Amino acid sequence: MPIQSGTENRSADTSKRLTVLSGPSGVGKSTIVQEIRQHHPEVWLSVSMTTRAPRPSETDGVEYHFTTEDDFDRMIADGELLEWAGFSGNRYGTPRRPVVERLTAGIPVLLEIDLQGARQVRKTMPGAFHVFLAPPSWEELERRLTGRGTEPAEVVQRRLATAREELAAEKEFDATLVNTSVQDVRDELLTLILASRV
Ligand SMILES: Nc1nc2c(ncn2[C@@H]2O[C@H](COP(=O)(O)OP(=O)(O)O)[C@@H](O)[C@H]2O)c(=O)[nH]1
Numbered sequence: 511m512p513i514q515s516g517t518e519n520r521s522a523d524t525s526k527r528l529t530v531l532s533g534p535s536g537v538g539k540s541t542i543v544q545e546i547r548q549h550h551p552e553v554w555l556s557v558s559m560t561t562r563a564p565r566p567s568e569t570d571g572v573e574y575h576f577t578t579e580d581d582f583d584r585m586i587a588d589g590e591l592l593e594w595a596g597f598s599g600n601r602y603g604t605p606r607r608p609v610v611e612r613l614t615a616g617i618p619v620l621l622e623i624d625l626q627g628a629r630q631v632r633k634t635m636p637g638a639f640h641v642f643l644a645p646p647s648w649e650e651l652e653r654r655l656t657g658r659g660t661e662p663a664e665v666v667q668r669r670l671a672t673a674r675e676e677l678a679a680e681k682e683f684d685a686t687l688v689n690t691s692v693q694d695v696r697d698e699l700l701t702l703i704l705a706s707r708v
């Protein structure tokens with residue numbers, strides 16, 4: 511029956527409307543996401559839960575939902591997270607329900623998450639398209655992470671050590687964008703987000 515098979519196809523394909531953006535700390539992921547937020551409201555940006563403290567520039571509910579360790583434990587126990595990971599001493603996770611609701615409604619969704627989370631999404635949402643954001647060079651990555659000035663030196667060092675492992679995982683991704691120009695990457699990412707729709 512054509513109508514029934516059409517419905518089945520649509521529900522099976524919803525994860526194809528999902529794009530995952532990953533890359534080492536300091537490469538410019540938040541900057542690109544901010545550009546998409548400002549210029550492309552047609553893309554829905556998932557707002558993650560985190561146990562990390564807010565930076566002075568951050569607003570609860572915009573960049574993240576800032577939460578406690580206890581509440582994060584509860585969300586895991588209740589199956590409310592699509593994926594989650596520990597990163598540099600804090601935990602981060604994607605609330606499942608808002609993502610599923612947008613995908614089902616046909617809205618493109620962008621997740622900005624770390625490598626461990628991206629690997630979980632690859633398993634649970636097999637249609638998702640995975641984009642790796644790479645730095646122009648290692649030295650530039652160090653400069654950006656240090657220059658941002660949001661973390662003490664010891665945290666920067668820890669993030670750089672993790673970054674070496676993350677750079678080695680680039681081949682797991684469907685596409686790589688090198689973050690030389692913010693506007694170019696924004697436009698290229700949007701093209702990929704819209705191209706991966708079905
Ligand atoms: N697995 C997972 N990682 C996340 C999530 N939200 C953010 N992250 C990642 O956590 C890492 C640290 O994020 P953050 O503390 O904001 O630092 P920044 O990305 O260097 O600005 C980054 O790699 C983010 O992509 C999430 O919901 N799940």
Ligand SMILES: Nc1ncnc2c1ncn2[C@@H]1O[C@H](COP(=O)(O)OP(=O)(O)O)[C@@H](O)[C@H]1O
Nearest residue numbers: 535536537538539540541654658689690691692
């Ligand atoms: N294309 C770019 N060229 C130069 N600096 C950049 C570029 N993209 C981001 N930055 C700067 O690099 C630093 C880290 O960017 P951020 O978006 O916080 O990275 P991430 O979210 O990946 O940790 C910030 O100071 C940001 O302004």
